Amino acid sequence: MTDVDSLVRWPLETDGWPHTVLVGALLVATTPLLIPGVLLVGYAVRLLRADIGDGALPDFTDLRSLVETGLRASGVVVAYHLPAVALIAAGTAGVASVYRRWRRALLLRPDTVVGAFDLTSLTGTVALALVGIALLPVCGYVATVAVTAYADADDLSAAFALGRIRRRATSTATLRAWLLASVAVIGSGIAAALVAGAGATVPGVGALLAAAVRFYGGLVAVGVWTATRPADATSDGLVTERSEESTRDADPA
DSSP states (O other), X not given: OOSHHHHHHGGGGSBTHHHHHHHHHHHHHTTTSHHHHHHHHHHHHHHHHSOTTSSXXXXXXXXXXXXXXXXXXXXXXXXXXXXHHHHHHHHHHHHHHHHHHHHHHHHHOGGGHHHHOOHHHHHHHHHHHHHHHHHHHHHHHHHHHHHHHHHHHTOGGGXXXXXXXXXXXXXXXXXXXXHHHHHHHHHHHHHHHHHHHHTTTSTTHHHXXXXXXXXXXXXXXXXXXXXXXXXXXXTTSSOBHHHHHHHHHHOOO
C-alpha cells in the first residue's frame, strides 16, 4: 500500500475507526492540556509500531503505558528542538534588551535617543532569532527520525544513537518520506481550518470536527511516513544496519 490514494483512505478501511477517530479528536481538541498531548504522542509511537496493512488501528488502551511512552517520545522531541529554541530565546532576549535601552533613553534623555539605538546589536539578535526559526523544521525532521528509531527499537537510547540517527536523517529516501508526510499534515491543517469555519455557526461542533480532521490527517501522515521511509537506511540507501549486523554475526571470523 504505497500509492497516495490508498494511504489517504487506509484509516477508513480499518476496524473500529470511528471510535478511534472520536477519541483522537477529543484529545486533539484538548491538547492545550498536558495529558492529552502526551497521550497523542504515545499513540503516535504505538502507530509507528503497528502494521498499517493489518486492517486495524492501535487502541487507546493501557493508558499508563501510553503515558510512559508519550513522555519518553516527548522528551526526545524536546531534546532535539533545544538548539533552535536556545537560539530563538537568545535572539528574543537580545531584541528585548536593545528595546529596553532605547526606551530608557527615550524617557530619561530624549536628546540621546538616536545614539542609544544600537542597530548592530539589534541586527545581530534578530538574525540569531531568525536562524533559530529556520532551524525548527530541521529539528522537527531529525526529531521524527529519532522518535521512529525509539519506536522501532523500543529503546530510548536508540533515539540518541547519533551515528545511526545521522545516517538515517541524511538519507534522501528518508527526507522524501518526511516531506510527503508533512504534506499530509499541512493538507489536513488546511482542511481543518475550512471545516472549523464552516461549522462555526454551531458552538463546539466546528472545533470538534476540525480536531477530527487534524487527527485523521495525523493518521495518514504516519501511514505515509511508515510506508515510504526506508527501514534503518544508511546514507547511501543500499544496505540496512540490520543486514550488516546479520552478516557480521554469520561470519565466523
